[in-house]
Amino acid sequence: MTKPTAWPRLNLAAGPVQVMEQTLRDAARPILYHYDPAFIELFAGTSGLLQQVFRTQYDVVIMQGEAILGLEAAAAGLLSPGDKVLNLVSGVFGKWFEDFIKRYGGETIELAVPYNDAIDPEDVRQALHANPGVKFLSVVHSETPSGTHNPVKEIGAVAREFGVITMVDTVSGLGGELLSPEEWGLDIAIAGPQKCLGGTPGLSLMSISPAAWDALEARKPEPLRASFLSILDWKSAWLEGKRFPYTPSVSEIYSLESVLEQTLAVGMEQFVNRHQIIAKACRAGVKALGLELWPVREEIAAACVTAVRVPDGIDDAKLRETMRHRYGVMISPGYGELHGKLFRLGHMGPAQAHPTVLAAQLAVLERALADQGYPVQLGAGVGAAMSMLGGWDDGVTGS
Numbered sequence: 001m002t003k004p005t006a007w008p009r010l011n012l013a014a015g016p017v018q019v020m021e022q023t024l025r026d027a028a029r030p031i032l033y034h035y036d037p038a039f040i041e042l043f044a045g046t047s048g049l050l051q052q053v054f055r056t057q058y059d060v061v062i063m064q065g066e067a068i069l070g071l072e073a074a075a076a077g078l079l080s081p082g083d084k085v086l087n088l089v090s091g092v093f094g095k096w097f098e099d100f101i102k103r104y105g106g107e108t109i110e111l112a113v114p115y116n117d118a119i120d121p122e123d124v125r126q127a128l129h130a131n132p133g134v135k136f137l138s139v140v141h142s143e144t145p146s147g148t149h150n151p152v153k154e155i156g157a158v159a160r161e162f163g164v165i166t167m168v169d170t171v172s173g174l175g176g177e178l179l180s181p182e183e184w185g186l187d188i189a190i191a192g193p194q195k196c197l198g199g200t201p202g203l204s205l206m207s208i209s210p211a212a213w214d215a216l217e218a219r220k221p222e223p224l225r226a227s228f229l230s231i232l233d234w235k236s237a238w239l240e241g242k243r244f245p246y247t248p249s250v251s252e253i254y255s256l257e258s259v260l261e262q263t264l265a266v267g268m269e270q271f272v273n274r275h276q277i278i279a280k281a282c283r284a285g286v287k288a289l290g291l292e293l294w295p296v297r298e299e300i301a302a303a304c305v306t307a308v309r310v311p312d313g314i315d316d317a318k319l320r321e322t323m324r325h326r327y328g329v330m331i332s333p334g335y336g337e338l339h340g341k342l343f344r345l346g347h348m349g350p351a352q353a354h355p356t357v358l359a360a361q362l363a364v365l366e367r368a369l370a371d372q373g374y375p376v377q378l379g380a381g382v383g384a385a386m387s388m389l390g391g392w393d394d395g396v397t398g399s
C-alpha cells in the first residue's frame with residue numbers, strides 16, 4: 001500500500017480556499033429537515049444576509065450546486081434560439097462561457113483581449129454600435145485564472161445605454177470589490193461562496209434584476225421551468241411560496257450563513273479593503289523578488305489571487321511541488337491554456353487574506369525558489385509585503 005499524501009498546512013489555492021474554524025463548526029450543526037420551521041427561518045435569514053453582501057435590493061437566489069450551475073442557468077434561462085450575445089473574453093472563464101451560449105442556441109459575438117489584459121468599456125460601446133440587435137452581454141468580473149479584473153461597473157453602464165441584459169460571472173469578485181448591482185447594471189450576477197467569502201464550495205449565489213426576471217419569462221419557445229437549471233422554479237417556489245423546488249444542501253446553507261455573518265461582522269467596506277490591501281502587499285512582495293506580475297498593468301490585477309509569470313529557468317511544476325510536498329503550502333498553477341505560464345498566490349477569504357498567511361506564503365515561495373537555484377534574497381519578498389501592512393488591525397470593523 002502506498003503512503004497517503006500528507007495534507008497541506010496551508011491551502012492557498014485559487015478556490016476552494018482554506019476556511020475559518022467558525023465556518024467548519026457552524027457547518028457541522030445537526031441536519032434539519034428542510035421544512036422544519038427552524039430551517040425555513042435560517043434559509044430566509046441567509047438570503048437576507050446575501051442581499052446585504054451583494055449590496056442589493058434585487059431578489060437573490062441560492063442555487064444548489066457549484067457556481068457553474070448558476071452560470072449555465074443564466075444562459076439556459078435567458079437565451080432563445082438565435083439571440084445575439086456579446087461575450088467579453090479576457091481569460092479562460094470568459095471563453096468558456098461561449099460553450100453555454102452555443103449550447104442554448106445563442107449567437108456569439110466575441111470581444112476578446114489577451115489573457116493578461118482587461119476589457120475596455122469603450123470597445124464594448126463600439127461593439128454594441130457595430131452589432132445592432134445584441135440582447136445579452138456576458139462578462140467575467142474577476143478572471144481568477146489570469147489574476148485580472150474587468151471594469152464591470154463601466155461595462156454595465158454601457159450595456160444599460162443599449163438596453164442589453166448582462167450576465168456577470170462575479171464568482172471570485174464578490175467580496176474582492178464593493179459591488180452594487182443596481183448602480184452597475186448587473187442583471188444576473190453569479191458568485192460562489194468558496195472564493196473571496198472564504199466559504200465551502202457547492203452553491204451558486206445569484207442576484208437577479210427585475211429586467212432579468214422579465215427576460216427569463218420572455219424566453220422562446222417557452223420559459224425554462226421544471227429543471228434543475230431553472231431560476232424561475234426558485235422564484236415560484238421559494239420567493240413566492242417559501243417552498244423549495246427540491247431539497248437544498250442543508251450543511252452548505254449553514255456554512256453560507258456562517259461566512260455571510262462573518263463578512264458582515266467585519267463590514268463590507270472593510271472586508272473588501274482587506275482583500276485589496278493584502279493583494280497589493282502580495283504584489284509588492286513578488287516584485288521585490290524580481291518576479292514579474294502576469295497582468296500587463298497593476299491596476300487590472302485582481303484582489304483574489306496574484307498571478308505571477310513563471311520566470312525563465314524555473315520549472316513551474318517543480319516549484320509548486322516543492323512548496324506543497326516539502327513545505328506544506330498548496331498554491332494553484334495556471335489553468336487551461338495558461339498552465340505552465342504562471343502560478344497563482346492565493347489571498348481570498350478571511351483565512352487567506354491575512355498578513356500572517358501572506359508572510360508564510362511568500363517565505364515558502366522564496367525558500368522553494370532558492371531550492372531551484374533561483375537568485376533570491378530570503379526575506380526580501382516578505383519584507384516588502386510587510387512594509388505595506390503597518391496599518392492592519394484585526395480589531396477594526398467598518399460599514
Ligand SMILES: *Cc1c(COP(=O)(O)O)cnc(C)c1O
Pocket residue numbers: 015066067068093140142143144145169170171172192195
Ligand atoms: C471559481 C470560478 C468559477 C467556478 O468554477 P470552478 O469549477 O469552481 O473552478 C467560475 N468563474 C470564475 C471566475 C471562478 O473564479
